[in-house]
Amino acid sequence: MPRAFYQATAELTIQVVEAVYVNHQCDLEFVHQFCDVPSSQAMNALELATDLGLIKKSGDRYKPDSPLIKFICTPDVSKKAALLRIMLESYLPFIHFRERLLATGSADTAAQQTKTILGLDSHREEIKDTLISLGTYAKAILAKGGGKYVLTDEKLANQLHEIAESCDDLAAAEVCIRTEIGDYSEQLDRTEVIMPLASALIKAKNKKPTEAVAEAAMGVESYLARLASRNNVSLTGATGLNSRLDKFRPQNILPKKVVEAGKYLGQVRNAADHGVDVDSDVDAVWHILESTGIQYVFVACSFIRACGARENNENYYI
Numbered sequence: 001m002p003r004a005f006y007q008a009t010a011e012l013t014i015q016v017v018e019a020v021y022v023n024h025q026c027d028l029e030f031v032h033q034f035c036d037v038p039s040s041q042a043m044n045a046l047e048l049a050t051d052l053g054l055i056k057k058s059g060d061r062y063k064p065d066s067p068l069i070k071f072i073c074t075p076d077v078s079k080k081a082a083l084l085r086i087m088l089e090s091y092l093p094f095i096h097f098r099e100r101l102l103a104t105g106s107a108d109t110a111a112q113q114t115k116t117i118l119g120l121d122s123h124r125e126e127i128k129d130t131l132i133s134l135g136t137y138a139k140a141i142l143a144k145g146g147g148k149y150v151l152t153d154e155k156l157a158n159q160l161h162e163i164a165e166s167c168d169d170l171a172a173a174e175v176c177i178r179t180e181i182g183d184y185s186e187q188l189d190r191t192e193v194i195m196p197l198a199s200a201l202i203k204a205k206n207k208k209p210t211e212a213v214a215e216a217a218m219g220v221e222s223y224l225a226r227l228a229s230r231n232n233v234s235l236t237g238a239t240g241l242n243s244r245l246d247k248f249r250p251q252n253i254l255p256k257k258v259v260e261a262g263k264y265l266g267q268v269r270n271a272a273d274h275g276v277d278v279d280s281d282v283d284a285v286w287h288i289l290e291s292t293g294i295q296y297v298f299v300a301c302s303f304i305r306a307c308g309a310r311e312n313n314e315n316y317y318i
Contacts, residue, residue, distance in 0.1 A: 209293025
């Protein structure tokens with residue numbers, strides 16, 4: 001069965017999302033008037049924004065679907081671009097288009113191959129124009145002239161930093177954390193898990209990476225304690241993140257790859273907490289980079305989300 005694909009520019013997509021956000025929920029007529037564009041264009045942009053996971057449709061009305069869209073209501077284009085880049089990282093048409101563009105060097109070929117891979121119902125040119133617009137706006141693709149496009153070296157970490165910079169209070173940081181974890185965040189303890197991660201994000205933004213790592217790790221440890229309780233896993237004798245993670249392997253509560261990914265969190269936490277590393281090839285104090293502080297919080301969110309997917313028998317994520 002063909003997959004629907006909607007043609008729109010990145011600028012109009014951002015604009016219709018802002019219309020939905022400022023009115024909390026609205027119909028096509030409101031968006032058409034708010035953006036001052038033909039209804040057909042407004043409809044395509046609304047459907048594209050829905051496909052991206054920024055908004056959702058209920059009947060004939062549209063509502064916010066990602067708390068991150070609060071960052072759209074700003075004149076700062078870089079923050080809007082950062083938000084869009086983060087959403088593109090889980091948007092299948094863009095993921096495939098980026099992979100094929102890197103492999104072929106041709107936007108036309110990449111669009112045609114993306115259309116074929118996903119069974120998209122739009123013309124190749126519409127797919128290309130839309131994905132190029134989204135990618136260039138989000139600074140993931142660079143126009144070289146003469147119809148040539150290349151992937152940029154703009155790292156996703158830079159976009160995470162932009163979002164972190166926007167979190168100037170705990171309420172905003174909590175929204176960001178819940179967005180990263182997704183619906184599973186509603187099943188988590190707010191005091192012991194969500195708020196330590198939110199507080200860690202604020203510390204990371206304020207250039208306190210060591211404190212950010214320590215606080216985020218506390219949230220992850222609390223999460224694992226509750227996950228263990230729900231799954232009858234004994235944490236007796238487990239004194240840190242890595243040893244706690246090992247307790248989830250015997251009964252295959254967590255897959256090996258998820259456990260090993262979680263051990264990144266344990267190793268960085270150990271480096272931040274334990275002073276001089278007496279390992280024979282180190283024998284020195286580890287210094288935590290500012291970028292590590294920010295990334296650590298987002299990796300912690302991704303790890304918890306991956307665990308939640310297994311707990312709820314959903315797809316495998318990592």
